[in-house]
Amino acid sequence: MTSSLLEGLNPQQLEAVTLPDVSALILAGAGSGKTRVLTTRIAWLIQTGHASPGGLLAVTFTNKAAREMLTRISAMLPINTRGMWVGTFHGLCNRMLRAHHRDAALPQGFQILDSQDQLSLVKRVMRGLGIDEERYPARQAQWFINGAKDAGRRASHVDTPDDFSRRLRDVYEAYDRQCQQEGVVDFAELLLRAHELLTRNEVLQEHYRTRFRHMLVDEFQDTNRLQYSWLKLLAGRDNAVFAVGDDDQSVYRFRGAEPGNMRHFERDFAGGRVIRLEQNYRSHGNILDAANALISHNRGRLGKNLRTSEGSGEPLRVYEAPTDLDEARFIVDEIRALRAEGVRSDAMAVLYRSNAQSRVLEHALFNAGLAYRVYGGLRFFERQEIKHALAYLRLVANPEDDGALLRVVNVPARGIGARSVESLQETAQTRGISLWQAACAHAPSGKAGASVATFIRLIEGLRASVAGLPLAETVQAVVDASGLKDFYQSEKEGADRIENLDELVNAAAAFNAEEVYDPNAPGGGVTDPADPTAALNAFLAHAALEAGEHQAGVGEDALQLMTVHAAKGLEFHAVFVSGLEEGLFPHENSATEDEGLEEERRLMYVALTRARRRLYLTFAQSRMLHGQTRYNVASRFLGEIPAALLKRVNAPVVRGFAGGAFGIPARVSAPAAEPMGGNGWRVGQGVTHPKFGQGVIVAAEGRGADARVQVNFRDAGMKWLALEYARLTPA
DNA sequence: TACCTCCACGTTTTT
DNA sequence: CGTGGAGGTA
Numbered sequence: 230m231t232s233s234l235l236e237g238l239n240p241q242q243l244e245a246v247t248l249p250d251v252s253a254l255i256l257a258g259a260g261s262g263k264t265r266v267l268t269t270r271i272a273w274l275i276q277t278g279h280a281s282p283g284g285l286l287a288v289t290f291t292n293k294a295a296r297e298m299l300t301r302i303s304a305m306l307p308i309n310t311r312g313m314w315v316g317t318f319h320g321l322c323n324r325m326l327r328a329h330h331r332d333a334a335l336p337q338g339f340q341i342l343d344s345q346d347q348l349s350l351v352k353r354v355m356r357g358l359g360i361d362e363e364r365y366p367a368r369q370a371q372w373f374i375n376g377a378k379d380a381g382r383r384a385s386h387v388d389t390p391d392d393f394s395r396r397l398r399d400v401y402e403a404y405d406r407q408c409q410q411e412g413v414v415d416f417a418e419l420l421l422r423a424h425e426l427l428t429r430n431e432v433l434q435e436h437y438r439t440r441f442r443h444m445l446v447d448e449f450q451d452t453n454r455l456q457y458s459w460l461k462l463l464a465g466r467d468n469a470v471f472a473v474g475d476d477d478q479s480v481y482r483f484r485g486a487e488p489g490n491m492r493h494f495e496r497d498f499a500g501g502r503v504i505r506l507e508q509n510y511r512s513h514g515n516i517l518d519a520a521n522a523l524i525s526h527n528r529g530r531l532g533k534n535l536r537t538s539e540g541s542g543e544p545l546r547v548y549e550a551p552t553d554l555d556e557a558r559f560i561v562d563e564i565r566a567l568r569a570e571g572v573r574s575d576a577m578a579v580l581y582r583s584n585a586q587s588r589v590l591e592h593a594l595f596n597a598g599l600a601y602r603v604y605g606g607l608r609f610f611e612r613q614e615i616k617h618a619l620a621y622l623r624l625v626a627n628p629e630d631d632g633a634l635l636r637v638v639n640v641p642a643r644g645i646g647a648r649s650v651e652s653l654q655e656t657a658q659t660r661g662i663s664l665w666q667a668a669c670a671h672a673p674s675g676k677a678g679a680s681v682a683t684f685i686r687l688i689e690g691l692r693a694s695v696a697g698l699p700l701a702e703t704v705q706a707v708v709d710a711s712g713l714k715d716f717y718q719s720e721k722e723g724a725d726r727i728e729n730l731d732e733l734v735n736a737a738a739a740f741n742a743e744e745v746y747d748p749n750a751p752g753g754g755v756t757d758p759a760d761p762t763a764a765l766n767a768f769l770a771h772a773a774l775e776a777g778e779h780q781a782g783v784g785e786d787a788l789q790l791m792t793v794h795a796a797k798g799l800e801f802h803a804v805f806v807s808g809l810e811e812g813l814f815p816h817e818n819s820a821t822e823d824e825g826l827e828e829e830r831r832l833m834y835v836a837l838t839r840a841r842r843r844l845y846l847t848f849a850q851s852r853m854l855h856g857q858t859r860y861n862v863a864s865r866f867l868g869e870i871p872a873a874l875l876k877r878v879n880a881p882v883v884r885g886f887a888g889g890a891f892g893i894p895a896r897v898s899a900p901a902a903e904p905m906g907g908n909g910w911r912v913g914q915g916v917t918h919p920k921f922g923q924g925v926i927v928a929a930e931g932r933g934a935d936a937r938v939q940v941n942f943r944d945a946g947m948k949w950l951a952l953e954y955a956r957l958t959p960a
Numbered sequence: 961t962a963c964c965t966c967c968a969c970g971t972t973t974t975t
Numbered sequence: 976c977g978t979g980g981a982g983g984t985a
Binding site: 292317320341344773819828 | 969970971972973974975
């Protein structure tokens with residue numbers, strides 16, 4: 230009963246879980262039991278009759294988080310969680326749009342574009358408009374469109390201060406028109422369209438407002454403007470929004486997250502009801518002290534200090550390596566030692582700022598014969614062969630989908646080359662019809678026309694033969710009939726791809742069992758059961774919205790390698806934060822503006838708070854990056870951690886310190902300090918500049934009149950200087 | 961149409 | 976250094 234549900238909660242957690250029907254902001258620090266509070270709150274609301282399972286909405290950013298929430302709820306309550314509106318923003322909006330596709334002006338079987346699909350559609354549209362791809366990179370246009378949508382703006386409402394943005398606005402407009410014609414929506418469109426649906430349709434708005442008396446939001450600091458607006462719209466004046474987040478862990482500003490939403494929320498919803506969860510159940514004291522000290526350098530925080538009832542534990546271990554290879558070697562040695570002590574590999578993680586850093590580490594681990602797993606990279610539904618198969622399925626579900634047609638019209642090769650496709654595109658363009666219609670009605674003459682006709686017959690034959698079949702058999706039929714298998718049979722990488730195609734059939738079978746036959750499942754029950762392609766559409770939406778695992782879960786007990794971003798939300802017994810160098814972490818692209826630097830610091834805060842017991846901070850004096858050796862100084866973040874919490878685990882040859890314990894790394898004489906092309910300067914050398922003062926040369930490039938050096942100045946920071954002009958004198 | 965070479969580029973990323 | 980995309984050639 231209630232008592233068992235609430236057992237073991239600390240006073241703040243208890244207060245949050247048992248709040249009355251009001252909005253509140255829960256400032257949940259790292260490791261403070263955030264997910265537990267969220268799920269217990271839901272269970273408590275249901276158990277005490279404050280809400281029915283169908284009367285609340287819980288929204289997360291990832292499918293994983295949504296799944297975990299559902300799992301925990303069903304462990305706490307004997308209810309069927311299937312009908313509950315628990316999911317990602319995109320998943321819930323998809324569900325809403327499927328249910329009201331008419332009101333949202335979408336075809337019943339609308340398809341969802343992932344970023345890849347979106348980019349190719351943007352490219353296609355830009356080519357159609359005859360836009361110079363040199364001056365207007367498609368990526369940038371895509372970024373522009375998504376940025377506008379995330380801010381809730383249609384092309385007609387976008388700010389266009391200059392010709393450049395006017396041109397991008399045109400692309401946006403044409404792109405949206407094309408999406409509408411093809412019956413496809415991108416990720417941001419799911420949210421924007423759902424928002425517009427609710428704004429315009431007061432009946433629906435009232436329906437959902439009356440229904441969702443309680444709304445719960447996870448990772449609130451990551452919401453963007455549109456998501457915030459969506460929540461506000463659904464909440465109306467009366468509903469209770471329970472927002473859980475941590476402004477110190479906001480690390481997605483670069484993709485539109487508005488950490489300021491937390492402050493707005495306090496004003497717009499919470500009426501000052503803010504509960505802080507500061508008791509940490511994860512880390513030893515020294516780790517938390519380090520994290521608290523570091524993050525205190527940020528301004529404008531909502532304010533929060535983590536504490537633990539555990540002891541201080543060990544000091545943080547700092548290792549300074551001469552090179553990135555030595556850094557990797559050190560990490561390998563330590564992991565071996567930890568394993569010998571009985572620590573499992575999967576309880577240890579090596580974190581880095583950018584993916585490029587994983588290579589050296591992987592190399593060292595591979596040579597040492599240590600099992601590891603790298604997060605990131607291609608995911609299941611993003612694989613080429615899977616995208617091909619899905620494109621066939623999309624064509625079966627919706628022949629107007631030009632993107633899908635273009636993807637597979639000639640895969641495997643069936644004699645419909647670039648010329649034929651171009652001719653189809655011309656016809657489609659001039660008549661304002663889809664490629665499919667163009668292909669049906671105006672096939673090119675001769676041999677090419679025959680090929681097009683064969684393709685049309687293939688798809689139509691598939692559609693007919695698949696009607697009424699269960700999903701898995703549909704997928705099987707498409708995989709078989711498309712010729713993809715034969716196609717990959719002859720490829721060298723083919724074996725894996727064929728295996729993946731088989732795996733797609735399995736995924737369809739599993740999906741079938743779990744979701745589609747449940748009338749309340751997202752994407753399942755809300756589609757018309759009489760619609761023969763309902764199951765297929767639900768599966769295709771699933772494929773787009775949940776791209777699957779990053780990598781097959783091969784290594785059972787493997788060391789975890791990932792970016793700091795990817796580590797958010799995870800915890801490990803031992804954590805290595807590697808590459809702690811100026812320019813890398815904080816990254817040089819972020820260090821120029823305050824906002825960027827503060828986000829880097831939050832990222833570092835996330836990194837530190839991943840560790841339960843042991844934390845290593847490592848950096849290298851020199852590192853191979855982009856094909857050349859770079860000489861970096863230690864990250865300023867090391868200097869922001871009280872020295873008393875740190876312990877150096879190597880004995881470097883100290884030559885000179887400037888600006889605190891880690892201002893300038895100790896430097897070994899050779900081979901790190903190399904002479905530079907006979908111009909009298911070398912990396913590692915101390916210099917004085919008339920304006921910037923004292924510093925150390927950390928990198929150099931070019932020669933003769935082009936020669937430039939990067940100098941880390943004690944006071945002025947990192948600068949690139951042209952040797953021809955800069956009046957440098959040896960220090 | 962398939963392969964190959966050259967060139968540009970190089971935070972972070974879920975949906 | 977390594978990759979991925981584009982464009983050119985067999």
